[in-house]
Amino acid sequence: MSENSVNACPKCGGKMDDGRVPKGLNWFSGYKSTSQKHFSFEVNFERAKACLDCGYVELYLDPKKLMSKLESKE
Numbered sequence: 001m002s003e004n005s006v007n008a009c010p011k012c013g014g015k016m017d018d019g020r021v022p023k024g025l026n027w028f029s030g031y032k033s034t035s036q037k038h039f040s041f042e043v044n045f046e047r048a049k050a051c052l053d054c055g056y057v058e059l060y061l062d063p064k065k066l067m068s069k070l071e072s073k074e
């Protein structure tokens with residue numbers, strides 16, 4: 001997969017820089033869905049991108065990990 005065309009900032013169209021969330025920060029941050037099983041942990045962010053023009057930051061988690069924690073809807 002090539003990565004050059006999708007790498008534009010959704011806010012200003014600037015160049016997005018690829019990065020990640022520092023490991024230590026994952027202790028303090030994460031995403032928990034409202035339909036997630038009650039006693040399951042948050043899903044940590046694994047990737048981050050920052051715009052080199054406006055500074056907008058995007059965080060990415062592993063969608064498979066999130067799906068595995070959601071209550072089944074069927």
Ligand SMILES: [Zn+2]
Pocket residue numbers: 009010011012013014051052053054055056
């Ligand atoms: Zn931007």
